[in-house]
Amino acid sequence: MADKKYVAYVGSYTRGASKGIKVYDVDVEKGLLTERSETQVSNSSHTAASKNKKYLYSIEDEGVAVFVRDVNGDLTRLNSVDINAMRGCFLATDVDGKYLYVAGYHDGKVSVVHTHKNGSLGSIMDGVFHTGLGSVAERNFRPHVSCVRPTPDNKYLCAVDNGIDQVKIYRINKMKDKLELVDVLRCKRESAPRIIRFSADGRFAYILFEITNEIGVYKYDGSGKLPEFEKIQAISTLRKIDEDARYSAGCGLALAPDGKHLFCTTAGENSVTMFEIDEDTGRLTKKFNLPISGDYPKDIVIFPDSKHISVANHASNSITTFTVDYEKNLLIMNGKPHKVELPNSIHMWEVPDEEDMKEYDENEE
Secondary structure (H helix, E strand, O other), X not given: OOOOOEEEEEEXXXXXXXXXXXXXXXXXXXXXXXXXXXXXXXXXXXXXXXXXXXXXXXXXXXXXXXXXXXXXXXXXXXEEEOOOOOOOOEEEEOOOOOEEEXXXXXXXXXXXXXXXXXXXEEEEEEEEEOOOOOOOOOOOOOOOEEEEEEOOOOXXXXXXXXXXXXXXXXXXXXXXXXXXXXXXXXXXXXXOEEEEEEOOOOOEEEXXXXXXXXXXXXXXXXXXXXXXXXXXXXXXXXXXXXXXXXXXXXXXXEEOOOOOEEEEEEEOOXXXXXXXXXXXXXXXXXXXXXXXXXXXXXXXXXXXXXXXXEEEEOOOOEEEEEEEEOOOOEEEEOOOOEEOOOEEEEEEEEOOOXXXXXXXXXXXX
């Protein structure tokens, strides 16, 4: 890992001095971030990297933009597309790198964008609007797609709807470039599912619920004609089990690269909670819940060595970084917080090497 170079991308709103995406060099061994550059993107609420590491996709007001990543991780805009919808909030790529999926919080739409071999974005392949009424009028009430993520076998797309307490499961019809609704995972009323992630081996799914401040654990089986999700556990993310969940909100969810630990952040109590994953059963055991020295921890990223974390604190305009002590179940802050105006998301990826970039140049010719 020492010979690999990683960078972190922080997407932010651009209402003030922020340009959109800040790029940071990552010192994996020390758990430190050093600002490298900044790229203009209007209200970058989420980013995603291509499977070949050469491109970065970002939400922007006009739709979705794609950037070429160089060997230092710096960004050069390639092109952008209008998704014929309100501004998205979450991006995901499919396993084959053929599609880019966009979640629409404001209009409840799931969009599918075709990605070309040279990294550029193509036409809108499909778009599906969710319908229905939620159960919490003052917070949700109507469809709000907060996360889209393919299943690890790439057979289905999970669209988490924060507003109507559902996860809609779509089959990815690659012959027609269409999404076909095959199932609906109905969650507890007034729970507000926010994010779904899968275990390293793909056998389990973890859903973070924003209002009830819980993580639901599900067995996943995609081997049959239809996907199967079986709920096996619900565990609180809060510091105290009997704490009133109305004053907190589950925000970020990240799986450590070691596949053995799951982290989540909670606004209100402004904390990060770490769970240990039972590799056989998928069940979670809470190991600690600790403050993150920031306000509204909207997103979290785990360093490639699983020994450090960084948290994007939206309301306090900061990024805080910590070392994780797994033996003592403690967090130790690494240096001073980084100042970032209105950060929305933080991700960390290995940069492309010279051979990757040479292949990009050949595709362009």
